[in-house]
Amino acid sequence: MILDRLFRSEKPAQAAGKALYAAVVGRARRPVLYEDLGAPDTVEGRFELYTLHVVLLLDRLRRQGPQAAETAQALFDTYVKALDDALREMGVGDLSVGKKMRKLGEAFYGRVKSYEAAFETLPDAEGLQALLGRTVYAGYDITQAPRLSRYVLAERDGLAAQPLARLLEGRVTWASP
Numbered sequence: 001m002i003l004d005r006l007f008r009s010e011k012p013a014q015a016a017g018k019a020l021y022a023a024v025v026g027r028a029r030r031p032v033l034y035e036d037l038g039a040p041d042t043v044e045g046r047f048e049l050y051t052l053h054v055v056l057l058l059d060r061l062r063r064q065g066p067q068a069a070e071t072a073q074a075l076f077d078t079y080v081k082a083l084d085d086a087l088r089e090m091g092v093g094d095l096s097v098g099k100k101m102r103k104l105g106e107a108f109y110g111r112v113k114s115y116e117a118a119f120e121t122l123p124d125a126e127g128l129q130a131l132l133g134r135t136v137y138a139g140y141d142i143t144q145a146p147r148l149s150r151y152v153l154a155e156r157d158g159l160a161a162q163p164l165a166r167l168l169e170g171r172v173t174w175a176s177p
Contacts, residue, residue, distance in 0.1 A: 011070075011074075012168075012169075013067065013070035013071045013073070013074045013168075014074045015074075015170060016071045016074060016075075016167070016168055016169055016170035017071055017072075017073070017074020017075040017076075017077065017078050017170070018074065018078050018170070019169075019170025019171070020057055020071070020075045020078075020167070020170050020172060021054070021075055021078040021079055021082065023170075023172045023174070024050060024053040024054055024057065024075075024079070025050065025082075027053050027174050028046065028049040028050045028052070028053050029046075033049055033148075033151075036147075037144050037147055037148045037151060038137070038140070038141060038143070038144035038147075038148075039136050039137070039144075039148065040136075040137070040139075040140045043090075044138070045136065045140075047083075047104070047107075048111075048135050048136040048138075049136065050079070050082075051107075051108055051111050052111075052115075052136070052152065053155075054075065054076070054079050055111060055112055055115045056152070056155050056156055056159055057072075057075060057159065057167070057172070058072050058075065058076070058112070059115070059116070059119065059156065059159075060156075060159040060160060060162075060167065061075075061164075061167065064164055067168055068164065068167075068168060071167070071168050071170075079108075080105070083104055087100055111135065114131050114135075115128075115131065118130075118131050119156070122153070125146075125149050125150075125153065128149045128152060128153070129145045129146050129149045130145075132145045132148050132149055132152070133145045136148060154175040154176075155174060155175050157175070158173070158174065158175035159172070
């Protein structure tokens with residue numbers, strides 16, 4: 001039994017979820033988001049941008065069948081594990097990690113609902129701009145929120161145009177800002 005676990009191959013959805021999360025990390029770390037679009041280069045700012053890109057992928061995978069649902073779950077699981085790992089690397093003690101993860105989980109689910117609501121009001125982007133002002137730019141200069149909103153919409157449109165099969169293989173092509 002132990003050897004079975006050691007040599008068990010990863011399910012395709014799990015591999016795709018990990019690959020998609022790696023793409024999220026690469027995209028959310030791009031200097032243009034911080035330098036040109038004014039996202040704060042802080043722990044909170046990075047959390048918001050990672051979350052935003054995960055939400056964009058989850059939005060694309062939503063209601064696309066069981067394989068897409070499994071890939072979306074694997075993406076989410078990888079995201080949560082990365083948050084847990086980041087907290088531990090920042091020195092958060094084992095006794096506090098659970099509480100902080102619960103707060104981050106609540107924040108994530110709140111963001112998902114808020115982005116879904118903002119996407120439902122499109123093409124009117126005011127709700128999305130306001131959401132970005134409250135989350136990404138919280139406590140900072142929100143004048144770049146309209147530009148970031150255009151970036152988000154371009155990414156969303158680019159993801160919608162990609163074949164689902166590519167995403168289910170863990171391959172994503174992001175739009176250019």
